[in-house]
Amino acid sequence: MKTKIIIFMAFVLTMFINQINAQNEIATFSIVAADPHTGECGVAVASRFFAVGSVVPWAKAGVGAVATQSFANTSFGWLGLEYMEKGMSPEEAGKKLITEDDAPKGRQFGIVSADGKSYTYTGEDCISWAGGRNGINYAVQGNILAGEDVVIAMEKAFLETKGTLADRLYAALAAGDSKGGDSRGKQSTALLVVKEGGGYGGYNDRAIDVRVDDHPEPFKELGRILNIGQMHYYWNQGWTLFSNNKPKEAISHMDRAVNYAPNYPELIYDFAVIKLAAGDDKGAIQSLKKAVELNPKLKTQAKVDKDLEVLKDNDEYKKIVN
Numbered sequence: 001m002k003t004k005i006i007i008f009m010a011f012v013l014t015m016f017i018n019q020i021n022a023q024n025e026i027a028t029f030s031i032v033a034a035d036p037h038t039g040e041c042g043v044a045v046a047s048r049f050f051a052v053g054s055v056v057p058w059a060k061a062g063v064g065a066v067a068t069q070s071f072a073n074t075s076f077g078w079l080g081l082e083y084m085e086k087g088m089s090p091e092e093a094g095k096k097l098i099t100e101d102d103a104p105k106g107r108q109f110g111i112v113s114a115d116g117k118s119y120t121y122t123g124e125d126c127i128s129w130a131g132g133r134n135g136i137n138y139a140v141q142g143n144i145l146a147g148e149d150v151v152i153a154m155e156k157a158f159l160e161t162k163g164t165l166a167d168r169l170y171a172a173l174a175a176g177d178s179k180g181g182d183s184r185g186k187q188s189t190a191l192l193v194v195k196e197g198g199g200y201g202g203y204n205d206r207a208i209d210v211r212v213d214d215h216p217e218p219f220k221e222l223g224r225i226l227n228i229g230q231m232h233y234y235w236n237q238g239w240t241l242f243s244n245n246k247p248k249e250a251i252s253h254m255d256r257a258v259n260y261a262p263n264y265p266e267l268i269y270d271f272a273v274i275k276l277a278a279g280d281d282k283g284a285i286q287s288l289k290k291a292v293e294l295n296p297k298l299k300t301q302a303k304v305d306k307d308l309e310v311l312k313d314n315d316e317y318k319k320i321v322n
Contacts, residue, residue, distance in 0.1 A: 029142030029150055029181055030056055030067035031158060031172045032112040035165040036137070040207065041065040041114055042193035044169035046218065048182045053190025053211035061196040061205035062114050064090065070108035070126045070143045073101060080111050090119035090139075108132070110139035129183075135159075140172065146180025153179045166193050166208050166233075170226055177219050188213050189222040191229075198233065202240040207233050231260035235267055238274060247277035265295035273307040284308075285316045292320050 030045035043057035043065045058077030059065035063085045068076035076097050083093035090111035098104045098121065105125040110132060112118040120132035120139040129148060132141030133155045140154040157175035161168045169191055177186070190211040198207030210229040212218040238253035254271045261267060272287035288308070292298050302308055302321045311317040 028052060028056060028067075028069040028108075029140070029145060029154065029173075029176045030069060030110060031138060031140045031154055031169055032059075032065040032067050032110045032118070033138040033158065033165060033169060033172075034064060034112045034114050034116050036114065036116050038165065038195065039114070040165045040193050040195045040198075041112065042165050042169050042191065042208075043067050044173045044189075044191045045069070046173055046177065046181060046186070046189040048184040048187045050188060051211070051213040052188045053192070053213070057190055057192045059192055059194040060085070061194040061198065064111065064113040065192075065194075066109060066111050067139075067141065068107070068109045069141070070123065070130070071103065071106035073097075073103075073107055076101075076107070076109050080109070084111070084113055089113065090117050094119040094121050108141055108143050110134065110141045112137065112139055138172075140176075142176070142182075144183050146183045149179040150176045150181055164230065166191060166226060166230055169193070170223060174219055174223070186216070186218050188215070189218040191222060191226055193233075197240070198237070200236055201243070202236075207236075227260055231257045231264065231267065233257075234260070235270065239270060242274045242277060247274050248279075250274050251278060263294055265291045265298060268294065269298055269301070273305070276308065276310065281311070281314075284311070285314065285320070288317070289320050 028045055028047040032043050034041045041059050041064050043059055045052050045056045045067055055072055056067050056069050060081045063081050066077045066080040080093050083096055090113050094111050105123040108122045108126050110120040116137040118134040118139040120134045120141045122130050122132055126143040129145045130143035133151050138158050140151045142150055153175040154172040158168050158172040161171040193208040194205040195207045196205055198205055208229045210225045212221045215221045234253045234257035238250040241250035254274055257267055268287050269291035272284045276284035299321050
């Protein structure tokens with residue numbers, strides 16, 4: 001009888017410890033990926049964990065991307081990038097991280113280099129289901145998942161989806177969710193894309209950086225925010241070119257931005273400025289009129305905007321701003 005009680009108590013204790021471990025572990029599914037043709041690298045991640053985007057994703061333009069999760073060692077992010085920048089392959093960098101770590105059996109991470117090499121690692125103490133898959137330009141991985149179908153679906157979606165790298169990362173994440181994702185539920189998501197000069201004003205490489213830290217439907221919310229994020233990405237590229245006296249080259253980027261958000265007044269306003277600088281006075285007036293109709297408060301800016309000064313004697317312009 002005593003033996004049965006001891007066995008039962010040991011079982012209960014084991015279950016309790018496993019539960020505590022599961023609560024402390026960043027149960028996550030993620031994808032790291034690169035597009036050598038565009039020079040973009042990125043990470044998409046989801047978890048039943050608050051603000052997963054503050055822990056898991058790391059990326060550097062021209063170098064690669066890292067997702068560090070499970071009992072996450074966040075130094076794997078910047079160290080992995082540093083090792084690759086020094087010339088190591090993702091596999092070499094990953095094995096070095098494991099060798100140097102004090103608890104490698106509990107770690108999980110994925111690494112991709114800017115030229116498309118990849119590596120994924122799952123320690124034997126990661127909580128089931130845990131594992132990953134990788135190939136040219138990507139690595140997917142997850143722990144405490146509903147099953148292996150999660151990473152299989154992520155891989156398939158990434159390989160078969162057309163569009164931007166951000167589109168493909170989001171498709172992979174959504175596919176993982178459709179197969180059950182994190183077995184504990186949903187809470188947060190994040191998506192990061194880097195490209196040299198892709199950040200605001202061309203001063204950094206953070207082209208797209210969107211997060212949902214705590215939401216009952218984080219995938220839907222991430223999709224909504226990502227649409228705006230992609231619009232801002234192309235808007236920023238267009239405005240950066242305009243700022244560098246290349247307005248004609250900016251037009252195609254602004255066209256792409258408008259495709260994402262055709263009724264975003266501030267975007268339409270800046271497109272008017274760029275069209276004017278590119279010599280398209282008629283197009284500039286049309287865009288300015290639409291922008292002010294969408295947001296009448298832009299009249300105040302238009303009246304004093306030096307970028308629109310050449311229109312001060314234009315009758316259509318006067319009608320719009322008065």
